[in-house]
Amino acid sequence: MSTPARRRLMRDFMRLQNDPPAGVSGAPTDNNIMLWNAVIFGPTDTPFEDGTFKLTIKFTEEYPNKPPTVRFSSKMFHPNIYADGSICLDILQNRWSPTYDVSSILTSIQSLLDEPNPNSPANNLAAQLYQENRREYEKRVKAIVEESWIYQTSASTPE
Amino acid sequence: MVVGGRGTVAPPALVSRFSPDMADFHYDPEKNYDEQTLEQQRHIEQEVASTQALVSERLSLNQLIKDYSMEDNIYQQKIQDLRSRYRDIRKTRGDGNCFYRAFGFAYLERLLHDKSDIPRFKEVVNQSKTDLVALGYPQFTLDDFFDTFLDVLSRVESSCTPEELFDTFNDQGVSDYLIVTWRLLVTCYLQRNGEFFANFLEGHRDIKEFCCQEVEPMNKECDHIHITALTSAVGIPVRVEYMDRGEGGLVNHHDFPECSKPAITLLYRPGHYDILY
Numbered sequence: 153m154s155t156p157a158r159r160r161l162m163r164d165f166m167r168l169q170n171d172p173p174a175g176v177s178g179a180p181t182d183n184n185i186m187l188w189n190a191v192i193f194g195p196t197d198t199p200f201e202d203g204t205f206k207l208t209i210k211f212t213e214e215y216p217n218k219p220p221t222v223r224f225s226s227k228m229f230h231p232n233i234y235a236d237g238s239i240c241l242d243i244l245q246n247r248w249s250p251t252y253d254v255s256s257i258l259t260s261i262q263s264l265l266d267e268p269n270p271n272s273p274a275n276n277l278a279a280q281l282y283q284e285n286r287r288e289y290e291k292r293v294k295a296i297v298e299e300s301w302i303y304q305t306s307a308s309t310p311e
Numbered sequence: 312m313v314v315g316g317r318g319t320v321a322p323p324a325l326v327s328r329f330s331p332d333m334a335d336f337h338y339d340p341e342k343n344y345d346e347q348t349l350e351q352q353r354h355i356e357q358e359v360a361s362t363q364a365l366v367s368e369r370l371s372l373n374q375l376i377k378d379y380s381m382e383d384n385i386y387q388q389k390i391q392d393l394r395s396r397y398r399d400i401r402k403t404r405g406d407g408n409c410f411y412r413a414f415g416f417a418y419l420e421r422l423l424h425d426k427s428d429i430p431r432f433k434e435v436v437n438q439s440k441t442d443l444v445a446l447g448y449p450q451f452t453l454d455d456f457f458d459t460f461l462d463v464l465s466r467v468e469s470s471c472t473p474e475e476l477f478d479t480f481n482d483q484g485v486s487d488y489l490i491v492t493w494r495l496l497v498t499c500y501l502q503r504n505g506e507f508f509a510n511f512l513e514g515h516r517d518i519k520e521f522c523c524q525e526v527e528p529m530n531k532e533c534d535h536i537h538i539t540a541l542t543s544a545v546g547i548p549v550r551v552e553y554m555d556r557g558e559g560g561l562v563n564h565h566d567f568p569e570c571s572k573p574a575i576t577l578l579y580r581p582g583h584y585d586i587l588y
Binding site: 251 | 343449
């Protein structure tokens with residue numbers, strides 16, 4: 153059945169394909185337009201550079217009036233990303249505007265990677281290291297960047 | 312009795328979740344509680360949705376008497392006062408969008424009977440969309456809402472019956488798209504007149520931040536500042552009758568903008584708006 157949410161998600165998908173923002177991609181899963189897989193490439197000149205981070209995006213029929221649930225499935229080390237991969241980002245909560253689309257969600261998360269907000273930490277260690285020991289912070293980030301390649305390889309290996 | 316917008320209805324889930332186990336609760340700073348909060352919010356909204364229509368049929372004002380106890384003299388007196396001036400009420404769902412829903416329905420219903428204002432209003436809507444693009448809003452997503460809005464307006468202009476309008480407003484998908492558009496008209500007007508409206512903001516927020524937090528997100532209630540902006544933006548004056556616990560037995564009203572000739576009348580009870588006839 154075509155609902156405003158489904159119609160809008162089709163349009164979001166077409167827009168993402170025709171006018172893809174740099175460094176992000178996303179598509180609905182095979183059988184379900186309400187569940188998407190996405191990838192964010194770590195922005196260049198940041199500790200996240202070369203990382204390929206996977207996410208899932210779960211929409212409800214209330215989209216775009218309400219935000220989707222976005223979660224990293226790749227392991228992350230970041231002040232505003234929880235251990236379960238969920239993200240502490242205001243536009244996904246109380247600052248959501250129905251004028252956002254999938255493309256703007258992904259680019260916002262991409263910017264968050266190098267612009268964390270250590271004042272509302274979801275990962276205390278990451279927030280502390282980010283503020284007090286940037287070298288150690290970058291080392292830990294580098295580790296999950298490398299892990300993102302391994303994950304990538306094993307995920308694409310045929311079973 | 313259900314009076315009030317979102318959050319004023321005590322949800323059973325909320326009560327049971329935070330009482331007696333609360334003693335065992337330990338806050339874990341690395342656990343994401345936001346999703347639980349959102350989930351709970353959704354639960355409250357579903358509960359309200361299952362008991363209240365988005366827009367009700369037109370009901371006799373006598374219905375209001377039952378909403379309050381007979382011993383509640385302040386409200387019973389005020390209902391009598393209202394009945395001396397109005398006959399009917401149309402209730403809207405208490406979901407935080409009630410002002411926009413009531414305002415939108417009352418105005419479009421009025422257009423069904425008198426279409427003379429439609430060309431002017433269409434122009435206002437189209438101009439606001441142009442202004443929003445200039446403010447940096449993406450054309451792509453604006454089109455989605457404004458196309459739906461203008462489509463409903465065109466149907467009102469051509470062939471829509473009162474029943475069809477009623478059904479449109481009770482179809483959550485379309486109805487909420489209309490709400491988003493009204494909200495965008497408000498955000499546009501507030502930002503274009505930011506210097507003036509900044510005087511009314513409390514705290515450190517600027518107008519853009521206020522719009523991001525209090526105007527554009529769905530279910531955020533309307534305050535004076537929103538009503539002032541909306542009525543000025545679209546040139547549709549509204550009278551609000553305020554029925555609260557104040558003494559005196561009379562219901563006071565306020566016209567937006569002041570000294571205007573109101574096109575529609577709404578009833579305000581703390582936290583909630585309905586339509587008066």
